[in-house]
Structure formats: C-alpha cells, structure tokens
Amino acid sequence: MAYLLRRIAGAALVVFGATSMVFLILYWLPGDPATLVAGEGATAETIARIRAHLGTGRPLWDQYMSYLDNLAHGDLGTSFATGEPVLHRLWAQAMPTLDLTLLACVVAIVVGVVMGVVSAVHRGRWLDHAIQAALLLFTSMPSFWLGILLIMVFAVTLRWLPAIGNGSLAQLVLPVACLGLIAAGKLARMVRNSVIEVLDEPFVTTLRAKGLTERSVLFRHVLRNALIPVVTLLGILAGELLSGAVVTETLFARQGVGRILVEAVGVKDIPVVQGVILFAAVFYVLINLLVDLSYVVIDRRVRV
Amino acid sequence: MNAITGRTTQPHDAAASVPEWPTSRLRVPKLPRPVIAAPVLVIALMLLCAIVPGWLAPFDPTDMDGDAVLQAPSAAHLLGTDNFGRDLFTLLIYGARESLLLGACAVVLGGVAGGLIGLVAGTGGRAVDMVLMRLMDIWMSVPDILLAIVIAASLGASTTNTILAVGVVTIPRYARVMRAQVIATRSRSFVEASRQVGSSPVSVVLRHILPHTLSPMLVMVTLGVANAILIGASLSFIGLGVVDDRPDWGFLLSQGRSYLGVAWWFATLPGLAITALVVSINMLGDALRNRLDPRLRGARQSGT
Numbered sequence: 104m105a106y107l108l109r110r111i112a113g114a115a116l117v118v119f120g121a122t123s124m125v126f127l128i129l130y131w132l133p134g135d136p137a138t139l140v141a142g143e144g145a146t147a148e149t150i151a152r153i154r155a156h157l158g159t160g161r162p163l164w165d166q167y168m169s170y171l172d173n174l175a176h177g178d179l180g181t182s183f184a185t186g187e188p189v190l191h192r193l194w195a196q197a198m199p200t201l202d203l204t205l206l207a208c209v210v211a212i213v214v215g216v217v218m219g220v221v222s223a224v225h226r227g228r229w230l231d232h233a234i235q236a237a238l239l240l241f242t243s244m245p246s247f248w249l250g251i252l253l254i255m256v257f258a259v260t261l262r263w264l265p266a267i268g269n270g271s272l273a274q275l276v277l278p279v280a281c282l283g284l285i286a287a288g289k290l291a292r293m294v295r296n297s298v299i300e301v302l303d304e305p306f307v308t309t310l311r312a313k314g315l316t317e318r319s320v321l322f323r324h325v326l327r328n329a330l331i332p333v334v335t336l337l338g339i340l341a342g343e344l345l346s347g348a349v350v351t352e353t354l355f356a357r358q359g360v361g362r363i364l365v366e367a368v369g370v371k372d373i374p375v376v377q378g379v380i381l382f383a384a385v386f387y388v389l390i391n392l393l394v395d396l397s398y399v400v401i402d403r404r405v406r407v
Numbered sequence: 408m409n410a411i412t413g414r415t416t417q418p419h420d421a422a423a424s425v426p427e428w429p430t431s432r433l434r435v436p437k438l439p440r441p442v443i444a445a446p447v448l449v450i451a452l453m454l455l456c457a458i459v460p461g462w463l464a465p466f467d468p469t470d471m472d473g474d475a476v477l478q479a480p481s482a483a484h485l486l487g488t489d490n491f492g493r494d495l496f497t498l499l500i501y502g503a504r505e506s507l508l509l510g511a512c513a514v515v516l517g518g519v520a521g522g523l524i525g526l527v528a529g530t531g532g533r534a535v536d537m538v539l540m541r542l543m544d545i546w547m548s549v550p551d552i553l554l555a556i557v558i559a560a561s562l563g564a565s566t567t568n569t570i571l572a573v574g575v576v577t578i579p580r581y582a583r584v585m586r587a588q589v590i591a592t593r594s595r596s597f598v599e600a601s602r603q604v605g606s607s608p609v610s611v612v613l614r615h616i617l618p619h620t621l622s623p624m625l626v627m628v629t630l631g632v633a634n635a636i637l638i639g640a641s642l643s644f645i646g647l648g649v650v651d652d653r654p655d656w657g658f659l660l661s662q663g664r665s666y667l668g669v670a671w672w673f674a675t676l677p678g679l680a681i682t683a684l685v686v687s688i689n690m691l692g693d694a695l696r697n698r699l700d701p702r703l704r705g706a707r708q709s710g711t
Contacts, residue, residue, distance in 0.1 A: 113544075116545075117541075117545050120541070124546070129561060240682070243633065243685040244678075244685075245637055245641060245657070247678075248679075251660070251667065255671060255674075255675065342547070342550040345550040349553060349556065350644065365556065365645055368556055368647075369646075371560075380553060383553050384548045384549055387548050
C-alpha cells in the first residue's frame, strides 16, 4: 500500500514537472504569441491590446502561478487562436487519438509477440533471419514512409481502403497498421531476446528431459517467464505510439490530439500546446504506473 | 551459428580491419560479413554525397525545368523529377548533408550532455542522483517527437534549431545508460582497489570508471544517430524543417505526398533514402554491440 502511494505521488510529480518544463520552454523561448495572433500587418496598438487580453505581457512567474491556479480548478485555459476552452477542444480530439493508439497498441502486441516468439524458437535458422531482417526494416523506417507505401498499395493502386480522413472503421485500418507495425518491430526484437534468454535456462532442459512436448514447454513454461519483462515495454510503447500518432495523424489527415498540436504550435497557441503536452504526459505516466503495478501482481519477487 | 560465420569468410571487406573476437565464444547469431560490409558501404556513399554533392549530382539542385515537371524515371532523369521539374536524384544527393549533419550533431549534443548528467548522477551521491534522475523521468514523460515539436517550433525553423531540438530531446536516454554503467562499474573490485591505494575521487572516475562506460555509450551513440535522423525527418515532414532550395529528405517526402497518384517516385524515393541510411546505421550499431559486448552475450547464453 505504501508502495502504491509512493508510486502515485511520484507519477503526479512527473506530470507536474512535465507541464512546468513545457511552460518554461514555451514562455522563455523567442516568439511573441500576441504578434502571431494579430496576424501580419497589425498595428502596434492592436498587438498591445491583444497582449493585454491574453495576459502574455505579465512577468513569467505571474503567468505561471495563474496557470497553476487555473489548472488546479480544472481549467486548462482558452485557445489564443480560437478563444475556445482548451479542455473542450482536447476532449473532442482525444477520442480519435485514443482509438488510433489503442488499436495500434493491440496490433503491435499481437504482431510483435508472435514475430518475436517465432523468431526465438527458430533461432539461427532462415526463418529467424528473415524475421529479423523484416524487424530491422520496420524499426528503421520513418513511420510516415510506411504510411505512404501503405497508401500507395492499398488506396491508390488496389483501391481497397480510403487513404485519408476519419470516421469510418475502414479509414482506421491504414493508420493503425502504419503505427502498429512500426511499434511491433521494436517490441518483437525485445520479445525475441527475452524468449531466447529463458530458453537457455537450465529449467527448460529439465522440462525437456522430463519428456514434455516442445509445445507444452514453450506455451506453459517459457512464454510465461519470458513475457514478464516484456510487460515493462508497454510503458515505452505508450510513448512511441503517442509520438507516432502525431505523424500518423498528419499523414492520414485525421482529427486528433497530434493534429491540434501541430496546428497550435505553428501559431504559438500556448494554452493548446500546454493542454496537449499535459494530455500526453498523463497518458504516458498512467500507462507506466499501470505497468509498474501490474509487475507487482505478475511477478511476486518484486515486492518492495 | 558457426555455420553462418564459416560460410561467409571473405578475405577482405570493410570489417576486416577490426580485430577479431574468437568467434567460438560469440554464440549470438553473428551477422555474416557482407551484412556488415553493405551498411558501411551505404554510409560511406551517403557521406560522400554529403561532403561533395556537386561531384555526384548530374544537375544543379536549383535547376527547374518547366517542361519536365513530375517526369517518371528515365535516362535523362534517373529518378524522375519533382513538381518544379527539378531532378530528384540531384535533390536526394544534396539532401544527404542535412540528414547526416542533423544525426551527427544532435547525437554529439545529446550524448555529451546526457553522458555528463549520467556521470554526475552516478558518482555524485544519493541526493544528486535522485534529483537528476527525477528530472530525466520528467523529461521522458513527454514523448520525444512531441517535445521536439514544441522546442523546434518555439525556436523557429533553422538547421541549428532542429539539431538543438532533437539533441535536447534525446538527453535522458544517454543519461540513463551512462548512469547505469557508472553504477555498475563503481562497485567493481578494481575501482575499490584504486580507491584503497589512495587515488583521488576524480582520478578514479576519469581513469577507471569512465573508460568502462565508453563501449555501451558508443553503441548508444551509433544507434542514436539513426534515431536522431528519424526524429529530424519527422519534424521536417510535419512542416517544422528548413525550407530552402536544398530540401532535406523528410521535406521532399512531404511534398511528394500530394502527388501519390501521379508520381510514385516523388514520395517513395526520399523515404527509401532515409530508410537505407537508418537501416545501415542500425546494422552497424547492432554489429558494434555484438562485438563490444561478447561477455554479456556469453553469460546470457550459459544461462547463469
């Protein structure tokens, strides 16, 4: 219980730190939001009025305190560009991004674990080499290039699936495949190492000597042990998927959090950028917290 | 596995100058020699493109041929032309510099800063360690591309700023590896012995601990170049890169995206260039890891 509380406090600290860090980056670095909001050719007066309205002329410390104060009341501020409440905007865009990342996560886990296990079992043989080559390719490709190839094959040439937009399930297939396969490549390499490590343990030899079939050794004993460390990777995967989602959403012209980040960042719409980063940090920290806690449940040795 | 290495003994290739480890101890599926020579060749070629693009390019990157817009690959234009009638092969050759420069500089920045932080955390006592590592946790809680987007957009588009953004984002991963290695080395008996005979703390760190961190850091740095190139390409694809008359690969790809149906070469070939470079660097990094870390692999294999 104490462990649980400590972990939650730690997670909260990280989220707080992340928002503060991004706040500082956004306000310290050059570029005046008021000038950008006013647009080109605005008079000095207009800019000054907008600056007063946005409150970006105040000292940094003052702005930071009022930001935290609002945050504590569940208010993420209003968009500089559209005047819309940030929470509202995020809420509307969070679902498409979550659909995309969670489905991609499922694809990554299924493909990654299957490829990793098959590769490990066939270690050193041609199938292993073929899978490893494919994995190397997946981990080295820019995700947007894989996306372009998928679009060229399935949307432009075969015309099986729509290339862009969101709403229907068919429109999710290509982005999910794009995001999921890239993540699967990273996952599979680690699954392979983990399975190989367990396969070399003496207890596996004992089981084989006992006369268990290879299948039962693998499924009932090896995988159970090998997949425990893999759970940790889900935390890393969360970050990968969120990063990838920004690019994937841009490529497939989908609605989503990544898309608003790219738009907001261009016009220095600080509250929106802050909101997106907060969303990402909370998502990442939450997944990692769950991973850590599940570790305690799965692996009884980790009782701290 | 020996069958693999045995089959491919070629007298001279690019890897031959590296001192050989006794292969019998290396029981990992060691990469066949041509597999190491190929990436070295690709990287060397791309370096050549980056250093003296004028020697290799058939055209000038600013040559716009209004009569040859979006032409398919032909004898005149080996890889076709873009939407301005520029020769794509030429543009790709000139784009190599951007990618390699970004990869190398970002890694130097991230590696040196991260390495220093890791070293200080690993040697500076518990309080320093805790503060620094918590800071790294916070840093990592914002997915890398998201943080890079925020930094790059705040600083404004320029090559230096992209390098800064990518470098800063990757600091925590180097810091973590460095710290882990320092802590592992710190407690080994030869370090203790050196301390006992009266070496000053600084000399212990510099002469005994630091050298032992170099090989894992070298592997990290090599793989880091690949990763930095991918992040940089993503930024450029999203539209946060530098726009000038020598576009980088990510930007070319994002331009080609509008012509997927009519000019397949325009988007796919820049992506292929990025992938070829990143695959090569990753292969080199993996080969390096296998070479520098035979003990670890050996220990794993014996299943202790």
